[in-house]
Amino acid sequence: MKLLNRSLVLAAAICLGAFTGFSQTAKTAEDTPKDYLSAAFHAGRRQALRDLMPANSVAVIFAYPERLFSNDVNYVYHPNPDLYYFSGYKEPDAVLLVFKDTQAAGDSSYNELFFVRKRDPQREQWTGKRLGVEGTKTQLGFKRVYNGDAFANFPVDLKKFSSIIYDKLPDDATGDGAGGLKALISTFKAKAGVPDVDKQLLSDLNLINQRGTPQNIDRILNYLKPKLNNEAYKKNELIQLLVSKPDSATLVTVKAKINADFSSMAKFTEYTTQLRGIKTPEELDLLKKSIRISSIAHAEVMKAVKPNMSERELEGILLYVHKNYGAEDEGYPPIIGAGGNGCILHYEENSRMHLDNQLVLLDVGAEYHGYSADVTRTIPANGKFTEAQKAIYQLVYDAQEEVFKLCKQGVTYSDFETKTGEILANGLIKLGLIKTAAELRKYYPHGVSHHLGLDVHDKGAYDGELKAGMVITVEPGIYIPAGSPCDKKWWNIGVRIEDDILIGVDKGTNLSADAPRKWQDVEKMAAQPSIFDTAKFPDLDTKK
Secondary structure, eight states, X not given: OOOOOHHHHHHHHHHHHTTSOSSOTTSOGGGSOSOSOOHHHHXXXXXXXXXXXXXXXXXXXXXXXXXXXXXXXXXXXXXXXXXXXXXXXXXXXXXXXXXXXXXXXXXEEEEEEEEEXXXXXHHHHHHOOOOHHHHHHHHHOOSSEEEGXXXXXXXXXXXXXXXXXXXXXXXXXXXXXGGSHHHHHHHHHHHHTOOOOOHHHHXXXXXXXXXXXXXXXXXXXXXHGGGTTSHHHHHOHHHHHHHHSOSHHXXXXXXXXXXXXXXXXXXXXXXXXXXXXXXXXXXXXXXXXXXXXXXXXXHHHHHHOOTTSOHHHHHHHHHHHHHHTTOOEESSOOEXXXXXXXXXXXXXXXXXXXXXXXXXXXXXXXXXXXXXXXXXXXXXXXXXXXXXHHHHHHHHHHHHHHHHTTOBTTOBHHHHHHHHHXXXXXXXXXXXXXXXXXXXXXXXXXXXXXXXXXXXXXXXXXXXXXXXXXXXXXXOEEEEOTTOSSOGGGTTEEEEOBEEEEEBSSOEEETXXXXXXXXXXXXXXXXXXXXXTTOOOOOOOTTO
């Protein structure tokens, strides 16, 4: 039986998805998907933002920059999720201003301004049609829309506002002349009197403010450690305070000071976290599609996997299924790790040529209309778990099952972490892999959950109680690389099981249940025939 050639599978997937992208520019209006978020949805999100904003304030949201892929070719553009959330706009070189109060302008008034990328027929012939001013008005429902190059001379005095709310500004912005992103940001800084701050430091302070909890201070400090010799970090009193006294009281003090010193960005994070953390029914429709597509793809891989396949072949099958259902992309680089590669948390090379009789960890989630799934399954390449593999797998499954019981309104992330640590530590002690619970991090180095949505690690509160309408992951794991201080029978076993859960008032709903989880069900699925079993392609003999 000839197995799928990984390159051809990927090519087929790309061909199927070439015209279903997150950007609609390559299709006619009649032949585009009909389930994008509506202009009314985005307008409602802008009003929800206004409702949170203080009096006499303005929120300023920029497009993401384009980034070079190779020579004169850019990476496929991915819009700023916040700009998309509040506008539906998916192009670069743009800035949206949302005002708390209606602004008088001569005989008219406005409460939002949108400066967008200018139409350019010559460039559109190469890279696709742009919405431009009129398209943004007619398709996205905005009234006051201008070409980007009009921002510099537009009569709006941002310094008069009591609060200017904005995210950290990209430091690699490029763009096209006066309407390009670089010029838009420069104009904004001048109009608003915004000082320059070290961008990486700002990003890390925002991380501490948004994600810092008493339970993860150690992980945050480990993340910061390589940067602490940087001059900006040495001089920052908040970083130094947290490093010198890493306890919960210090964290509270540091977060309060970040909010005071960087109130503009702190407010932006606070408001967008509050809004994006709770999914609307329209968002849930798209998330459910993305997650179901991913779950079906994982089930198909269970049926197709064979020991003499490569990691990249499995990646190709997953991508093929995603594209077949209309997913534009993946929410993050696919992780397909066989054996020891499965013990590397963010392994992305996917270059192993033969899976052999090992476990394969597959962490792959589709992105559908901007919303990302995040599903992980761990499967035996030959369809049957060994006793050692089964023991680790069952332990991870048991931990996940216990956390599932906590997935309801009113529970905290720290409750998740406590329960996960308890189950995994007790299990590893019984198996003889560790002697005390203090050794758990040796084999379980990450957290068990994060928010999910427009970003795979989406905005959402981590230091309060869970609320109905949140979508989170539950992803315990155990990783035992070769050379670990334990019996060699455990070496190169890496197991993670990850599901996407909708939080309800009384219980959670597993949105990724279409991908089997129990080891018995994984083996049953692996015994089923695959649509890929009979695929035959020519040999790639380049020496003929």
